[in-house]
Each structure stands twice: as C-alpha cells, then as structure tokens.
Amino acid sequence: MAEAADVKKEIARQISRTASEGAEYVDARFYLEDSSETLLLYDGDLEANDTTLQTGIGVRVLWNGAWGFAATSDPGQLSVCFDRAAANARTASKLVKVPLRMKKRDPVKGNYATPVAVDPFDVTLKDKLDFLTGLDNQLKEDFILRRMTYANFIKKRIHFQNSEGSEIDKDLLHSFGMMMVMAPDADGEMQRRSMHLYSTGDGTAGWNMMTNPELFSGHAARIKSELKELTEAQPLEYGRRSVILLPGQGHLQVHETIGHPLELDRILGYELSYAGGSFVDLDSIGKLQYGSEKLSVSSYGGIANSPGSFGFDDDGTPERDYLLIDRGVLVNALTSRAMVNEANEKAGREVFQQSGGAARATAFYRAPIDRMTNVSILPGNDGTLDDIIAGTEDGVIMDNPVSWSIGSNREHFHFGWERAWDVKNGEKTRVLRNRTYQGHTLEFYKSLSAVGDSSTWIVEQVNNCGKGEPNQVMQIGHGVPVVKFDDVITGERK
Numbered sequence: 001m002a003e004a005a006d007v008k009k010e011i012a013r014q015i016s017r018t019a020s021e022g023a024e025y026v027d028a029r030f031y032l033e034d035s036s037e038t039l040l041l042y043d044g045d046l047e048a049n050d051t052t053l054q055t056g057i058g059v060r061v062l063w064n065g066a067w068g069f070a071a072t073s074d075p076g077q078l079s080v081c082f083d084r085a086a087a088n089a090r091t092a093s094k095l096v097k098v099p100l101r102m103k104k105r106d107p108v109k110g111n112y113a114t115p116v117a118v119d120p121f122d123v124t125l126k127d128k129l130d131f132l133t134g135l136d137n138q139l140k141e142d143f144i145l146r147r148m149t150y151a152n153f154i155k156k157r158i159h160f161q162n163s164e165g166s167e168i169d170k171d172l173l174h175s176f177g178m179m180m181v182m183a184p185d186a187d188g189e190m191q192r193r194s195m196h197l198y199s200t201g202d203g204t205a206g207w208n209m210m211t212n213p214e215l216f217s218g219h220a221a222r223i224k225s226e227l228k229e230l231t232e233a234q235p236l237e238y239g240r241r242s243v244i245l246l247p248g249q250g251h252l253q254v255h256e257t258i259g260h261p262l263e264l265d266r267i268l269g270y271e272l273s274y275a276g277g278s279f280v281d282l283d284s285i286g287k288l289q290y291g292s293e294k295l296s297v298s299s300y301g302g303i304a305n306s307p308g309s310f311g312f313d314d315d316g317t318p319e320r321d322y323l324l325i326d327r328g329v330l331v332n333a334l335t336s337r338a339m340v341n342e343a344n345e346k347a348g349r350e351v352f353q354q355s356g357g358a359a360r361a362t363a364f365y366r367a368p369i370d371r372m373t374n375v376s377i378l379p380g381n382d383g384t385l386d387d388i389i390a391g392t393e394d395g396v397i398m399d400n401p402v403s404w405s406i407g408s409n410r411e412h413f414h415f416g417w418e419r420a421w422d423v424k425n426g427e428k429t430r431v432l433r434n435r436t437y438q439g440h441t442l443e444f445y446k447s448l449s450a451v452g453d454s455s456t457w458i459v460e461q462v463n464n465c466g467k468g469e470p471n472q473v474m475q476i477g478h479g480v481p482v483v484k485f486d487d488v489i490t491g492e493r494k
C-alpha cells in the first residue's frame with residue numbers, strides 16, 4: 001500500500017480539484033486501519049474466532065443540494081473514486097426536492113485517541129482463549145445447561161479531511177465482553193443470566209477492562225448463583241406497580257425510547273422504509289414534556305472511556321456535551337450538519353442552532369448518518385439503590401433485557417427481562433422469573449419518580465446498534481443511573 005502520508009496528500013489534491021469543478025462541499029475519510037476480533041466460546045468450545053481487517057477511503061460530495069458517495073480500498077484509484085462520488089451527486093441532484101446544505105464553517109483541526117492501557121490486539125490469541133476458558137470454567141455447574149463467553153474488540157484509525165480545510169485524526173478502540181449461563185426452570189422454560197462488560201466512564205479502555213473484576217471478570221459466581229435462584233423463582237403476577245430499572249435494563253430503555261426517536265434523520269422521515277419513524281416532530285423541540293422533572297438526558301461526548309466517545313464526528317464536528325431533555329422538556333435532538341439545515345428550512349425557523357456532532361459511519365464504504373453518541377440519563381438526587389428500594393411500597397427491580405419490541409414510531413414498548421426482585425414495603429424480597437413490562441413512552445417517562453445518585457451511574461456499552469440502508473452497525477455508550485417509574489404495567493394478563 002502507498003505510504004499513508006502520500007495518500008493524505010493525494011486526498012487533499014482531489015478534494016480541491018472536486019471543489020474547483022463545482023462541488024459545494026467535499027470530504028473524505030481514510031481508514032488507515034479498521035480491525036475487529038470476535039471470540040465466542042459455547043460450553044467451553046471455541047464456536048467463533050473471526051478477525052477482520054480493512055482499509056480504504058470513503059468520499060462524499062455535495063453537488064447542487066444532493067449527496068454523492070463512493071468508496072475504494074485502492075489508494076491508486078482516488079481520482080476515479082472522487083469522480084464517481086461527484087457523478088452520483090450530480091445524478092441525485094436532479095431528484096432532490098429539499099436541497100441539502102452544509103452551512104459554511106471554519107476549518108477544524110484536531111485529533112482524538114481513546115485512552116488505552118492494554119491494546120487487546122497486542123494480547124496473544126492464546127492469552128485471550130485462556131482467559132475466556134478460565135471464565136467458562138468458573139461458570140460450570142451441574143444444573144447449568146449452556147454457557148457462553150464472548151469478547152469483541154474494534155480498532156479504527158481514521159484520517160478526515162474536507163473542503164473547508166479541516167483535518168482530523170482519530171484512534172478509536174473499544175472492547176466488549178459478555179458471559180451468560182442458561183438452565184431450565186420447574187416449568188421447563190429456559191432461564192438465563194448474563195453480564196456485559198461495562199465502563200465507569202473514566203479510566204482506560206482495552207484488554208485491562210476484560211480482566212478487571214469489577215467491570216467484568218469478577219461476576220461469574222454472581223450470575224451463576226442468580227441463575228440458580230431464577231430457576232426456582234415464581235413468575236410475576238400481572239398488575240400495575242413501580243419498576244426500578246438497574247442500568248443493565250435502563251440503558252436499553254434509553255436506547256430504544258429516547259435515543260432512536262431523537263435521531264434527526266429519523267424525525268425527518270429518512271428511516272421510514274427500514275428502522276421506522278419517530279413520534280417526535282420538529283414542533284416538539286423546546287416544548288414537548290417528555291418526562292417528569294427528574295428526567296435530564298444528555299448527548300455527552302465528554303465521557304472519557306465509552307464506545308460513544310470519538311472526539312469528532314464524520315462531518316468534522318467536535319463532540320459536544322449538550323442536553324437532549326432538560327428537567328423533563330425535550331430541548332434538542334441527535335443531529336448532523338446537513339440534517340440541521342434541512343430541519344431548519346422545513347420548519348421555517350431555527351429549530352437547531354448547530355450540529356450535535358452525531359454524524360457517524362460504520363466503515364469507510366458507508367456514508368455517515370445520524371447516530372447515537374453517549375445518550376445518557378444524568379444522575380439524580382434520590383440516593384443509592386437501597387434508598388430507592390426503601391421508598392418503594394410495591395414494586396419490582398429489573399435487570400438485563402431478554403426481549404424487546406418497540407412501536408415503529410417508538411411511542412410504545414414492551415420489554416422482557418432476565419431477572420427481577422420483588423419489593424414490598426421498602427424491602428427487597430423474593431426473586432421473580434423473567435416477565436415483562438410495557439408502556440407508552442411519554443406516560444412512562446412522566447412517571448419517573450426517582451433517579452439514583454452518581455454512585456448508581458455506570459456506562460453500559462452497546463456494540464450492535466443497527467440502522468440505515470444498507471445496514472450500519474454502530475458502537476454506542478449509555479450512562480445510566482438506577483431509575484424508578486410508577487404505575488407501570490408489569491407481567492402478562494392471563
């Protein structure tokens with residue numbers, strides 16, 4: 001492959017050539033490296049050992065209000081690639097009803113690197129397998145029917161340039177881990193208990209997170225004994241009661257019913273044919289009572305150690321910390337530069353002042369779309385989990401999703417969870433088997449009655465959020481405290 005420095009120079013030449021030929025905006029993302037490694041042990045046997053390595057350049061050209069995109073893995077074909085992107089844009093511009101714009105901006109120069117202690121790609125395969133096998137051995141027990149241990153590592157080195165003179169370098173590294181055990185209960189129904197590697201939000205990323213007992217490796221005995229209790233537990237009766245969500249469940253609630261409905265491309269209808277729409281419209285911004293006053297949600301780029309932190313998005317916008325929901329009121333959305341301009345034009349007023357830095361592409365050969373960053377519920381003032389339990393008369397504590405179905409506009413949801421604990425008169429009592437809760441998104445968030453303090457707040461990591469056509473899988477973080485909602489429908493009506 002050509003020297004990286006030469007490729008960067010050639011990209012700069014091609015950008016200025018394409019701009020001089022009439023393009024309104026041009027950018028290129030050069031992936032010097034995009035590596036992944038996945039290891040899956042099923043009952044102690046190596047089920048999957050997948051590694052990928054790809055490099056290439058993705059080019060976007062805005063011409064007469066329309067995007068054109070092209071990509072190549074051959075740096076020798078850069079000129080052809082830029083021409084193809086420009087030709088695609090010119091063709092698309094004949095069909096565009098609302099012209100897209102990138103409001104002019106000063107150049108952005110910078111770099112970002114995930115803080116890494118031990119690069120997992122420097123750890124030998126043998127050491128990784130020994131670690132996962134050791135974990136699997138800890139999960140063995142006569143009553144357990146199935147065991148899984150899983151690790152996934154992603155590394156991206158990306159160089160970005162655009163026709164505004166921006167130049168950005170990013171070194172991203174993310175680690176994901178999971179362990180799961182399964183066993184049948186008295187009715188023959190399979191129960192499971194799992195644990196995913198999480199982040200405290202700070203510290204360093206890398207293999208060191210896998211071997212950190214608090215974040216991951218020390219949880220085998222706990223999930224094993226919790227599965228045992230589950231197989232002997234009673235099912236939850238149908239009825240309305242409080243639900244206390246631990247972050248293992250709360251992050252999925254945030255992801256599906258706050259994150260996805262607030263993606264601006266989705267609000268504008270771009271995702272209708274695949275992922276669905278949103279009950280949120282442009283008129284809702286600044287007005288809609290999304291939840292109770294206890295609900296404040298941020299797109300928080302400043303979390304040091306999270307898959308949703310990346311320094312600069314794929315429009316070249318520096319990450320920002322800003323509120324999406326401020327004390328219950330919807331105040332912003334997950335936005336990118338072109339979508340912000342289109343939304344403001346459609347609304348006939350300035351709904352959004354600037355991009356929220358949410359343009360992200362999964363690979364060099366995909367164009368950026370509006371994605372979640374770290375969509376996080378801010379910690380509250382209602383103390384620890386024990387404090388919240390003490391203030392609950394009739395409720396259920398829930399952890400880890402098993403199933404989820406969500407209305408296509410995200411207005412309703414129905415989640416199944418792995419495990420629950422009954423709460424009666426301020427005390428945590430018996431364990432309950434996997435059942436469900438459901439609700440109407442806005443009614444549910446309006447019933448938010450307690451938000452745990454920062455001691456209950458962790459960053460849950462998501463490595464498989466799918467969106468876009470063709471599909472793009474993205475890595476995301478959700479900082480979530482313990483949260484309590486009242487008068488929620490739980491269990492299934494017989």
Ligand SMILES: [Zn+2]
Binds near residue numbers: 466
């Ligand atoms: Zn998702």
